[in-house]
Amino acid sequence: MSGNILEVEALHAHYGKSHVLQGVSMTVGEAELVTLLGRNGAGKSTTLKGIAGAVTPTGGRVRFRGADIAGLPPHRIATRGVCLVPEHRGVFKLLTVEENLLLGQRRDSPWQLDDIYRIFPRLKERRRNGGGQLSGGEQQMLAIGRALMNHPRLLILDEPVEGLAPVIVEEIVAQLKLIKAAGVAILLVEQNLEVCVQLADRHYILEQGVIVHEAGNAAFMADHDVKDRYLGVGLA
Numbered sequence: 001m002s003g004n005i006l007e008v009e010a011l012h013a014h015y016g017k018s019h020v021l022q023g024v025s026m027t028v029g030e031a032e033l034v035t036l037l038g039r040n041g042a043g044k045s046t047t048l049k050g051i052a053g054a055v056t057p058t059g060g061r062v063r064f065r066g067a068d069i070a071g072l073p074p075h076r077i078a079t080r081g082v083c084l085v086p087e088h089r090g091v092f093k094l095l096t097v098e099e100n101l102l103l104g105q106r107r108d109s110p111w112q113l114d115d116i117y118r119i120f121p122r123l124k125e126r127r128r129n130g131g132g133q134l135s136g137g138e139q140q141m142l143a144i145g146r147a148l149m150n151h152p153r154l155l156i157l158d159e160p161v162e163g164l165a166p167v168i169v170e171e172i173v174a175q176l177k178l179i180k181a182a183g184v185a186i187l188l189v190e191q192n193l194e195v196c197v198q199l200a201d202r203h204y205i206l207e208q209g210v211i212v213h214e215a216g217n218a219a220f221m222a223d224h225d226v227k228d229r230y231l232g233v234g235l236a
């Protein structure tokens with residue numbers, strides 16, 4: 001194998017007649033953190049869902065650790081080690097923090113409660129609180145923590161810091177660095193470019209359902225043109 005944990009090849013997806021993904025190709029290496037960037041409506045969330053099985057691809061291939069997973073149901077894909085943390089977090093509000101975490105637990109996971117509490121001390125403090133009592137940032141930490149309990153080899157995050165206060169964003173960035181350092185590959189969709197360049201090894205830019213640019217982090221940071229052209233954000 002190539003050292004890639006994920007290989008997406010010419011992925012297509014439709015919503016009814018609308019052809020949203022038009023041949024997306026990308027890879028994620030072992031323990032690599034890769035971002036998928038692009039303007040609103042480019043197809044980023046759909047790509048993540050197509051990989052994780054929440055949207056059924058209409059063409060192309062998704063290979064995960066060498067096996068073709070395109071079109072499998074989401075739970076089968078999750079069992080293989082692909083965990084999607086969706087944009088709206090999916091925390092159960094009537095369960096406690098600890099009950100939420102235990103829902104994700106797999107016995108063979110290297111990530112048990114204590115490991116989660118070490119990375120997210122706030123969750124330990126709040127472990128007996130209901131999910132509904134958490135701040136947005138704490139809910140995000142809980143959603144990531146629960147995904148880890150499920151033994152992901154690839155963690156897929158859709159806008160994990162959207163709408164969060166800068167101090168919480170910093171906390172989550174530090175936590176994602178720890179998770180990455182533990183060897184978990186991460187595929188990240190995030191509008192906050194500061195966050196992306198702090199974390200990523202590599203970036204892809206998606207436009208109207210196709211990848212139009214790929215760059216390592218250093219090259220991406222230096223290339224103001226690309227940010228302006230595809231993302232509409234000139235960098236300071």
Ligand SMILES: Nc1ncnc2c1ncn2[C@@H]1O[C@H](COP(=O)(O)OP(=O)(O)OP(=O)(O)O)[C@@H](O)[C@H]1O
Pocket residue numbers: 015018020038039040041042043044045046047
């Ligand atoms: N369930 C759906 N049914 C129909 N169309 C959809 C659905 N979900 C998304 N779309 C459309 O598909 C296109 C791609 O959406 P997607 O959410 O993948 O984009 P995105 O790049 O993640 O954008 P955003 O940052 O706005 O979430 C958009 O035009 C969107 O309106």
